[in-house]
Amino acid sequence: MIIIGERINATRKTIARAIEKRDAAFIKKEAEKQRLAGAHYLDLNAGLGKGTEKEDLGWLIHTVQEQDQGPLTLDSSDPAVLAECLPLVENPEVMINSINGEEKRIKGLLPVLKNHPQVKLIALTMDDSGIPQTAEKRIQVADQLIKLVTAETNLPVENIYVDCLVQPISVDTRNGLVFLDAMKELKRLYPGVKTTCGLSNVSFGLPERKKINQYFLVVSLAHGLDSAIIDPTLPEMQEAVCLSQTVLGQDEYCLNYLRFARAVSGKG
């Protein structure tokens, strides 16, 4: 399971401030914390809404690469920003967050993907009409995106990480199920395709949101989720990732669990 650390995101006030002030030490600390907590990729989002995203994302990439050489996820809705920033990334393991079914986004991103056929690509199951309410329609959007990307670029289906987009269960109790059903069916249709998930929407409007996020991650992993965009420094997420892998047979000799249990009981 691939963990994408979500903390370096300009929607967080501390990150926005650090980007504006070019506070490299703060960003590096955020990078280090997430790597130590097990992040495989670090998501970098510099969308301050001030027309400086290219420079800001370029600075984030440069800053984090001074800290470590691990894989990055470039997070932008602007294909031009991605086109300019991708060449700055030194590690060939790089991910784009994200494409979706919106015509403008597709048109802008396809040329970028053609020039970078090694990238991993997060694909959101929404289009110009918004997020479809049913699992069937989300699968349709994913299906069209997968067909288009693999036909028009050299990206293999294995590089596509579909996010079936979970909506708040406080709005409709079945919203979690719609996500899980879409993901299951998509994996049946495309055995090679990967899946990912941004969790925080699921708990919108509820108290103790971290608990809901934690359990939604566990049931998603039980359904074969390949990757998640999370804050890996949260104990709830660490527990969910470690324990899920242990009970789902992905923790050889339970070694990760034994380490986890020692750390939790303070003997580690």
Add this chain to the structure above:
Amino acid sequence: MIIIGERINATRKTIARAIEKRDAAFIKKEAEKQRLAGAHYLDLNAGLGKGTEKEDLGWLIHTVQEQDQGPLTLDSSDPAVLAECLPLVENPEVMINSINGEEKRIKGLLPVLKNHPQVKLIALTMDDSGIPQTAEKRIQVADQLIKLVTAETNLPVENIYVDCLVQPISVDTRNGLVFLDAMKELKRLYPGVKTTCGLSNVSFGLPERKKINQYFLVVSLAHGLDSAIIDPTLPEMQEAVCLSQTVLGQDEYCLNYLRFARAVSGKG
């Protein structure tokens, strides 16, 4: 999801002592605690290994029925004990724990089931050769048991609760998966059949066993587990049951979760 409270079991020293001393107050308290914690059925096991099981189980039934009239699960490996004790149970919602593929057990239990076609029946996927190591062979045992019971008695398949028997993941990392795979396939073959699970084996030999049990319950519920034999008074189990149901769309308007969150945050 049906919770079967496991606490009144003679393998626990305090329960064995209470049975021997006919300490009705202690047993009633155990019954009350579990009902308050959400147990639908109370498992009653009086197997002291002293040749007094009929009288002891009869006394347990009598004692618990003085406390409340909720459903009971009679837990014995001796068909003669079950035959004698079933008529003592007043609530028509009654469960037998358990049948399995052992010839002697089948021979002894079929006549009992013929006389009580309304019971619910826990069926373990093991036979005279022990517990099969593969999901396929456990399904074979379940398949044979289901065919035999439904052919020879009037029990509908919906009354059969198959326990695919989880073995310790400390012995083989994939043991949890074998259980989950067997359960999934069984549900595909018999859409009407129910499933259940005694959890504690999964964590045998590991530290912080309650955590492992908790997560194994969650992933099992994500795979459609219908019932579990657990200690419902444990916070770990309460959290797993409540949160799983909430994220899996089984908690209308998240009302149970809101109650749970209030209680946990001390405002309830």
